Amino acid sequence: DIQMTQSPSSLSASVGDRVTITCRASQSIHSFLHWYHQKPGKAPNLLIYSASSLQSGVPSRFSGSGSGTDFTLTITSLQPEDFGTYYCQQSFTTPYTFGQGTKLEIK
Amino acid sequence: QVQLQESGPGLVKPSQTLSLTCTVSGGSISSGGYYWNWIRQHPGKGLEWIGYVFHTGSTSYNPSLKSRVSISVDTSKNQFSLRLTSVTTADTAVYYCARDVQWLALGHWGQGTLVTVSS
Numbered sequence: 024d025i026q027m028t029q030s031p032s033s034l035s036a037s038v039g040d041r042v043t044i045t046c047r048a049s050q051s052i053h054s055f056l057h058w059y060h061q062k063p064g065k066a067p068n069l070l071i072y073s074a075s076s077l078q079s080g081v082p083s084r085f086s087g088s089g090s091g092t093d094f095t096l097t098i099t100s101l102q103p104e105d106f107g108t109y110y111c112q113q114s115f116t117t118p119y120t121f122g123q124g125t126k127l128e129i130k
Numbered sequence: 131q132v133q134l135q136e137s138g139p140g141l142v143k144p145s146q147t148l149s150l151t152c153t154v155s156g157g158s159i160s161s162g163g164y165y166w167n168w169i170r171q172h173p174g175k176g177l178e179w180i181g182y183v184f185h186t187g188s189t190s191y192n193p194s195l196k197s198r199v200s201i202s203v204d205t206s207k208n209q210f211s212l213r214l215t216s217v218t219t220a221d222t223a224v225y226y227c228a229r230d231v232q233w234l235a236l237g238h239w240g241q242g243t244l245v246t247v248s249s
Contacts, residue, residue, distance in 0.1 A: 024193075057235040066226055066242050067177065072235035110177055114234035118192040119167075119179040 025049050025113050029122035037130045042098040044125045046111035051091045055115035058087055058096045061124075062107040070109075071096065103129055132157035134227050134240035142221075142247050148214040152227030152240055153207075159185050160205040165230045168201060168212045170223040171242070178223075182230075183210050217247045 026049035036042050054074040059067035069078045071087035074094055084099045098105055106129045111122040138150035168180040181191035183201040191199050203210040224242040231237030
C-alpha cells in the first residue's frame with residue numbers, strides 16, 4: 024500500500040493567516056493526489072483534485088501544488104469556517120489511501 | 131446534482147454480517163463511467179477506503195478487508211451495497227458511500243451512517 028504522511032498533525036492559526044499543509048507519498052503518485060476538508064459530524068468535502076485543480080464551488084483561497092511524492096495545500100486568508108480536519112488521498116493505485124489528517128483550529 | 135444516501139442497521143452483533151445500501155439520486159449508476167465507493171471512519175480516527183464497484187459489477191477491495199467484504203450494484207434500483215462478514219467491535223465506524231469525479235477523486239459523498247458492533 025502507498026503510505027500518505029501529512030504534516031503537521033495539528034495547527035492553530037488566526038483568521039486572515041496563510042496556512043500550509045504538506046502531504047508526502049511513500050512512492051510516486053504522479054498527480055493522483057486530492058485534498059478534503061471535514062468538519063465534525065460531516066462527510067469530507069473535496070477541495071482540490073489532481074494536486075492543483077480547484078473543485079467546483081470551492082473558494083479560491085484554497086490551492087494545491089506538487090507532483091510525484093510531495094504535495095502542498097495552501098489556504099490564503101484563513102476564514103472561521105475553515106476549521107476542521109484536512110486529509111490528502113491518493114488514487115494512483117488501489118487500495119486508495121488517506122493521510123492521517125491535519126486538524127486545524129482557528130485561534 | 132448527484133446525491134447519495136446510506137441506509138442499514140445501526141447496530142450489528144459480533145460475528146454477524148454488516149449490510150449497508152447506498153441509494154443514488156440525481157444520476158443513474160447505469161449511465162456508466164464512475165466508480166461507486168465505500169469508505170469508513172472509526173470514531174475519532176482517519177478515513178479508510180473499503181472498495182468500489184463499477185456499473186458493470188467489476189470491483190476492487192482493500193486487501194485489509196478483502197476476505198470479508200463484497201460490494202455489489204443494483205442498477206434497476208440505482209443502488210449499490212456493502213456486505214462485511216464476521217464483524218467485530220473493530221468494525222464499529224461511520225460508513226460513507228461516495229462517487230468519484232475527475233482523476234478518481236471522491237467528489238460526491240453520502241452523509242454517513244454510524245454502525246456499532248456490539249452484543
